[in-house]
Amino acid sequence: MDVQSRVVERTCPACNSPANQGKVLPYGSAEWPMRECNSCGFVYLERAPIYERLSEEFAWEKTSQAEKTQREEREPVKQGLSRAFKTFRQKVIKRNKLPELIEKYVPAGKVLDIGCAAGGILGSLPAQYTPFGIEVSRQLAHEAGTLVRPRGGDIVHDNALNGCTQLPSQMFTGVLMSAFLEHEVDPKNLLKQVARVLKPEGVVIIKVPNYGSWNRSIRKERWCGFRLPDHVNYFTPQSLLNMVIEQGLTPVQFGLADRQPTSDNMWLVAKPAL
Numbered sequence: 001m002d003v004q005s006r007v008v009e010r011t012c013p014a015c016n017s018p019a020n021q022g023k024v025l026p027y028g029s030a031e032w033p034m035r036e037c038n039s040c041g042f043v044y045l046e047r048a049p050i051y052e053r054l055s056e057e058f059a060w061e062k063t064s065q066a067e068k069t070q071r072e073e074r075e076p077v078k079q080g081l082s083r084a085f086k087t088f089r090q091k092v093i094k095r096n097k098l099p100e101l102i103e104k105y106v107p108a109g110k111v112l113d114i115g116c117a118a119g120g121i122l123g124s125l126p127a128q129y130t131p132f133g134i135e136v137s138r139q140l141a142h143e144a145g146t147l148v149r150p151r152g153g154d155i156v157h158d159n160a161l162n163g164c165t166q167l168p169s170q171m172f173t174g175v176l177m178s179a180f181l182e183h184e185v186d187p188k189n190l191l192k193q194v195a196r197v198l199k200p201e202g203v204v205i206i207k208v209p210n211y212g213s214w215n216r217s218i219r220k221e222r223w224c225g226f227r228l229p230d231h232v233n234y235f236t237p238q239s240l241l242n243m244v245i246e247q248g249l250t251p252v253q254f255g256l257a258d259r260q261p262t263s264d265n266m267w268l269v270a271k272p273a274l
């Protein structure tokens, strides 16, 4: 297959406006143009790799390593420093909010991790949760499966939308999308499915890069949130909030501390709307 037949041509994933009416941003490339929608301002890749291609060629375990190496070659000192700083931050300021948000909001029961990779998060869930996952990479789905099945859970090997669509309504007390929604070609339909599979008392926890962060303005195309072509959506706090609400979810936590412009990422917790 040539490249053209292995990509999806997209309209604006937020409002469906045609891509060619949007402004081309300097953060994309000739092969992977990035657009800012002229109707709603949403930022996205006009073209996205098809799921099957993602499953093998752009599997996370490969691209993340390739990207890391590329960045290190480009700016060895900056990367060295930022990695040390990141470790420091994680230890001292506890930047990873996932464990505390799970503990605070997710009732005991079945928890679904969308894009669960090898099951790192699922494997660390406390005993009151039964771990389930969806993973598009065959190898990672296999590894995650061996981890969660002894605890009564399971892994669906499929893309997120197909995987989620197969699951029964109101099955989960928690859905985790940590660094996932920026990869999803059809984020609106995925969020709609998430609202469907959650129990009324359940919550979804979303972590995505914050396109509105100061670091993005300063670092420009070198911002860590840009990853071509596997990050296909670039959310601001407002565009994330709009899409979540539009798809039948009500935010329960999305305060200033969860969407600081000084952080590269933002966190949102939402429950199904009544």
Ligand SMILES: [Zn+2]
Binding pocket: 012, 013, 014, 015, 016, 017, 037, 038, 039, 040, 041, 042
């Ligand atoms: Zn739009």
